Amino acid sequence: xxxxxxxxxxxxxxxxxxxxxxxxxxxxxxxxxxxxxxxxxxxxxxxxxxxxxxxxxxxxxxxxxxxxxxxxxxxxxxxxxxxxxxxxxxxxxxxxxxxxxxxxxxxxxxxxxxxxxxxxxxxxxxxxxxxxxxxxxxxxxxxxxxxxxxxxxxxxxxxxxxxxxx
Numbered sequence: 001x002x003x004x005x006x007x008x009x010x011x012x013x014x015x016x017x018x019x020x021x022x023x024x025x026x027x028x029x030x031x032x033x034x035x036x037x038x039x040x041x042x043x044x045x046x047x048x049x050x051x052x053x054x055x056x057x058x059x060x061x062x063x064x065x066x067x068x069x070x071x072x073x074x075x076x077x078x079x080x081x082x083x084x085x086x087x088x089x090x091x092x093x094x095x096x097x098x099x100x101x102x103x104x105x106x107x108x109x110x111x112x113x114x115x116x117x118x119x120x121x122x123x124x125x126x127x128x129x130x131x132x133x134x135x136x137x138x139x140x141x142x143x144x145x146x147x148x149x150x151x152x153x154x155x156x157x158x159x160x161x162x163x164x165x166x
Contacts, residue, residue, distance in 0.1 A: 005156050009045055009053070013061050016041040021068055032133045035141035036111070038065055042084040043107045044145055047099065048158050051088030058084030072118075079114050083107040104145045108138050 016038040024034055042061045046054025061084075062077030087107035091099050112134040120126045 005049070008155055009049075009057050010060075012041050012045070013038065013057055013064075017061060017064055017068070020065070033136050033140070035108070035137040035144065037144070039080060039083060039108070039111055040104075040141050040144050040148075042080055043087045043104050043141075044148055044152055046084035046087035046107070047091045047103050047145075048149075048152050048156055049088070050092060050158075051085045054084030054088035055081055058082075075118065079111055083111050086110055100146055100149050101142065105138065105142055108141050112138060 020038045038061050042058045045057045058081040059077055062080030066076040087103045090103040094102050
């Protein structure tokens with residue numbers, strides 16, 4: 001069972017990493033409205049399996065994305081790790097009815113806020129339109145998490161969701 005979980009999580013992380021870096025940029029979509037699919041998968045893993053697994057797969061996704069993409073590698077690894085950890089941490093302390101909404105939303109907001117701060121300090125310019133784009137990405141990311149939550153529960157079969165893990 002554990003081996004199947006690991007293989008599924010690694011394959012999900014690698015698949016979403018490939019989607020993020022080599023498939024989505026060439027579709028002709030407006031990329032300012034497309035959420036980071038790899039981040040969505042690590043937040044989902046953190047929500048379903050807990051904060052420890054979130055740290056592992058968040059760090060893995062952040063390091064691989066930093067190596068193969070256009071984002072700063074150290075910052076990406078830290079942000080992905082913090083987001084996946086916070087999703088697992090908050091999901092362990094959330095009521096089961098809110099597990100699919102509250103932890104992923106807060107974790108994705110951590111990512112968006114940190115990227116807005118990075119954008120401001122790297123350019124010195126902060127347009128207010130970035131808030132709207134971040135809100136649209138948040139809504140789309142939450143919809144993706146809602147779609148992937150039930151299949152991931154059935155595949156991963158976690159021991160507890162939405163209550164304190166001991």
